[in-house]
Structures are given as structure tokens and as C-alpha cells.
Amino acid sequence: MEPLASDDAPVVGAYRLLRRLDRGGMGRVYLGRSAGGRTVAVKVVHPQFAVDERFRARFAREVAAARLVGGSGAFTAPVLDADPEAELPWVATGYVAGPDLRRAVGEVGPLPVRTVRALGAGLAEALVAVHGHGLVHRDVKPSNVLLAVDGPRLIDFGIARAVDAAGELTATGVSLGSPAYMSPEQVLGAEAGDSGAVGPATDVFSLGAVLAYAAAGRPPFPGESLTQLLYQVVHQAPSLAGIPQELRPLVAAMLAKEPAARPSPGEVARALAGDGGAAPLVRAGWLPPEVVEGIGRRAVELLDLDLDVAPPPDGGAAGPVPAPVSAPAAASSPAAVPPGFGPAIPLPVPAPALPPAPPAAPTVAPRPRRGLRAALAAALVLGLAGAGVYAFTRPDTDGAADAGDPVVEESPREPVAQELPEEFLGEWQGDLTLDIGIPGGRMTLTLEGGAVGEETGYASTKDVLGISTCVDRMTLTSVSGNEAVFDALLDTEQSTRGTCVTEEFRMVLRLDGEGQVLRYTSVHPDSGAQGVLNRPG
Structure with missing residues (x-):
């Protein structure tokens, strides 16, 4: 380019x-x-x-x-x-x-x-x-x-x-x-x-x-x-x-x-x-692996492009961004995205507001964070679908997401249920998609049941080449209507070493199609993923 x-x-x-x-x-x-x-x-x-x-x-x-x-x-x-x-x-x-x-x-x-x-x-x-x-x-x-x-x-x-x-x-x-x-x-x-x-x-x-x-x-x-x-x-x-x-x-x-x-x-x-x-x-x-690596580098270039290129003011030519924009500024500043244009891979935005977990929910010790770009480079070079690095939400000038983007909507205020409903339980499978157009791998989601604050299942994602696996343990944080929210954290013993994102991220599951379809969205401080999961067979 x-x-x-x-x-x-x-x-x-x-x-x-x-x-x-x-x-x-x-x-x-x-x-x-x-x-x-x-x-x-x-x-x-x-x-x-x-x-x-x-x-x-x-x-x-x-x-x-x-x-x-x-x-x-x-x-x-x-x-x-x-x-x-x-x-x-x-x-x-x-x-x-x-x-x-x-x-x-x-x-x-x-x-x-x-x-x-x-x-x-x-x-x-x-x-x-x-x-x-x-x-x-x-x-x-x-x-x-x-x-x-x-x-x-x-x-x-x-x-x-x-x-x-x-x-x-x-x-x-x-x-x-x-x-x-x-x-x-x-x-x-x-x-x-x-x-x-x-x-x-x-x-x-x-x-x-x-x-x-x-x-x-x-x-x-x-x-x-x-x-x-x-x-x-x-x-x-x-x-x-x-x-x-x-x-x-x-x-x-x-x-x-x-x-x-x-x-x-x-x-x-x-x-x-x-x-x-x-x-x-x-x-x-x-x-060949060399070509896949090149595709990963090109995907990272797209990230750099959105961080390094400013929107054209009043129809002018694009130019360098004078200084990095923090996550809060990206969500609130009108200069972060020009009127009428939204970057496909945006400046970082904070996760959408979700119902808070009850005080009894266990806390997870913070883990060392890798930079988003380094994590994305590692995942894309291997063609992996490690949770939390794939589909990117896009801020509008007022902080709202663009139409058609993978967003996590706030559920209507309803009493918070303590148990994961039976309709969610069992095994679900489906493909994840990267927002930049690259397949993210295949996910198998297993939900075994439990209450808020408990580990209720795990998500296993295989890369598109079928070589590496990322397994994330899921702790239920809230349930509201047809939506369940989880905190997910990598199981390092079950995952391929050095290829998955290690930090905790937010996962949202929404039942659709009379309970036969599970819409998956992950929310990360910098990014997320999306997919449609079905019951196997």
C-alpha cells in the first residue's frame, strides 16, 4: 500500500x-x-x-x-x-x-x-x-x-x-x-x-x-x-x-x-x-505458511492504518494523526470519526455497559496484557481464533455503533436471574468471523449450567488450519431475558502455548430462533468477535 x-x-x-x-x-x-x-x-x-x-x-x-x-x-x-x-x-x-x-x-x-x-x-x-x-x-x-x-x-x-x-x-x-x-x-x-x-x-x-x-x-x-x-x-x-x-x-x-x-x-x-x-x-x-503469515501482516497493517491516518477534514486529504487517542477519547470525541465515515478497525473503545456482577462473584487476578497489535499479529499469522481479537466495534461520533456492526445491546432492565437457563445448556458449534474479512476459526461451546459467579462452561476454538486450539473458561456474571453474560479467561493448560490471548474478556450469548440459534459476541477492551452457533446434528 x-x-x-x-x-x-x-x-x-x-x-x-x-x-x-x-x-x-x-x-x-x-x-x-x-x-x-x-x-x-x-x-x-x-x-x-x-x-x-x-x-x-x-x-x-x-x-x-x-x-x-x-x-x-x-x-x-x-x-x-x-x-x-x-x-x-x-x-x-x-x-x-x-x-x-x-x-x-x-x-x-x-x-x-x-x-x-x-x-x-x-x-x-x-x-x-x-x-x-x-x-x-x-x-x-x-x-x-x-x-x-x-x-x-x-x-x-x-x-x-x-x-x-x-x-x-x-x-x-x-x-x-x-x-x-x-x-x-x-x-x-x-x-x-x-x-x-x-x-x-x-x-x-x-x-x-x-x-x-x-x-x-x-x-x-x-x-x-x-x-x-x-x-x-x-x-x-x-x-x-x-x-x-x-x-x-x-x-x-x-x-x-x-x-x-x-x-x-x-x-x-x-x-x-x-x-x-x-x-x-x-x-x-x-x-503455504509463508503466505498465511503475509496475510496476518497485512491485517495488522489495516490496524496501523486506522491508528495512523486521520479522517479527511471537510473533504480534505487524509493525513497523520497528531497523537494517539485514548479509549475514552475515541468514544466521546467527535474528532475520532468523521461525520459519515466509520473506520472498519477503529480506535479502541471501552466495552459497552452491561449489568454489574453481584458482589458475591469471584474476582480474577489480573494477568499480564500483551498489546492488541502483538496479540492480533500472533493470532492472524497462525490463522487462529483466540477469543477477544476478531470483530471490532466501531464508535460513531456520538459513541453509538454504526448500523450493521456487531454490537452488544443493553437488555431491558429485568430482574437478574441467578441460574443459567436450561435453554442455554449443551453443546453449540459455529464459525467465527474477523471483521476485516478473514475467517476466525471454528468454535465449540459447552455450557454445563450453574449460578452467577460460578464457572458454567468453556469455549474451545480451533484455528482455520486446524493446528492450534484456544480454550476459554466461562464464569457467569448475569442473565437477563434471552441474554447471558460471562467473564472468559484462557485455560493455559488446555490451550496451544503462545498463540492465544491471555487476558480476561467479556462474552455475551443471545438465544435466537426459538432457542435453536445462539448468537455469540465477545467484548474486549480493544476488540471482540462474533459468530452464529447451532446445536450439532
């Missing part, structure tokens, strides 16, 4: 821009925040496209179709908003806290076979969704593939066609894109001015080139010049050196010169993942 330059607008549509992420053939990409605090990627097109009415019309159609794909494809980044009529048209998509494939391979080298299988199966399923809505991606390449802990994401679907509609060609007549990943019909069609030559099989060829790059660390057509490279794409066999033998037949079939000879995206997905699809491959932990 790079700071905004003097010629970058501080706000695009309803999104405050925070950093530059990338610059491509279509435009610049920025990290942004929505008014409700969601982190987004905002792509603003280059001025040369903005003056072309054909581009604007095609851009509007492609974005509308891309919205449908984002709503149905499991391995695509959803399109959230767009404005084709803006002076510089733009589109906002969900932000994926992970590197693109080009960067990942450049940093760690060729990826393991299991990673390439999950990558190919997920991207093939994304193409099934793209083609199912009548779109052809036309620009499947490593920089358009993002790697998240919960699977790959194919981005920019449909947008490349809008660029082609503007008639923008390179000096050799080849349409904008990455020549090393273009199909033969794409190259020949561009040279002949025939965009109709491109169809769904084009995306399969490009995906084959992407998988070859992921498995071998280099593209299958390594020309030293653009002319030589394009000649190889059209006339020469691909170089499959370095690709593991078990992947070569499929990659070779995907790189067939004739479109009709290539497998369909569905066939590619089944060849790589079987009938179960890509999801089981991803759940098993699909990324």
Missing part, C-alpha cells in the same frame, strides 16, 4: 480513500472505507477511457452483470457499488485481505500441489459462475487472482470487455491485458479486429496458463519480446517444465490451441477436486 498522491481524490462516491493499492491497464485501485466502516477496493478508470461513450455504456452493462456474478460465485469478490456516469467511472468491490498470485509466487516461489489444486478448483468454479451469467472474463491472470485464507478470489470479471469496447489497442494491435496469459483466439482476434472470436474457452486457456505459473513459478510461454511471446502463444507448444507430473495432463489440455479441445471450467474443477468441489480443499488449509 502506498500513501495517496496529491492528484488522488480523498473521496470517491460514498467511499473515503485511504491508500493506493495498485495501478493497472484500466485504472488505479485504492483501499477505501464505506460510511458503515466496510473495507473496500475502489478502482477508478483512466481518463482516456472516461471520454469514450462506448466505454461508459459497456462499463455500465458489465458492472451490472458482474454484480450478479459476485452474488452467486463462491470464489469471486462481490461488486458493491459503481458509477459509470461519474467524471471518472469507478467500481467498488469487497476487499480481500490477501496477496495476488503474482506477488505470492514472486515472494515464496512455486506453490505446493495441494495449493495449486485448491486454487484451480476455486477459480474454475468462479468461471462457471461468470459464464453462467453470459460473461467472458477475458483477463484471467495472476494479478487478477487474490489469495485469501478461505480460498482464492477471481476479480475484475467482465471489466476487460468494457476496456476492449473503447477500442484501445497497443502499438502492435494487441488488446489491453497480459499477453503471457492470452489465448490464441484472443491474440488473432485482436489483430484482425474480431472481438467475437473470444468465448468461455478463452478463460480456460488463461486459467491453464495461471496454474502453470503457480505450479512452476513462470508462465508457459516465456518469450523474450512481445512479438516472440505472441508467436509462441499462437503457434508453439507450452513449456511445462517445473509443473508436477500429476498436474501436467490437465494443464496441457487447458492450453490446447483449439478452443473446442479444451475442457470446460466444470470439468477442470472436477479433475482437481472431485465431485466435492473446491470447498473441502480450502477447509483443509490450502495456503
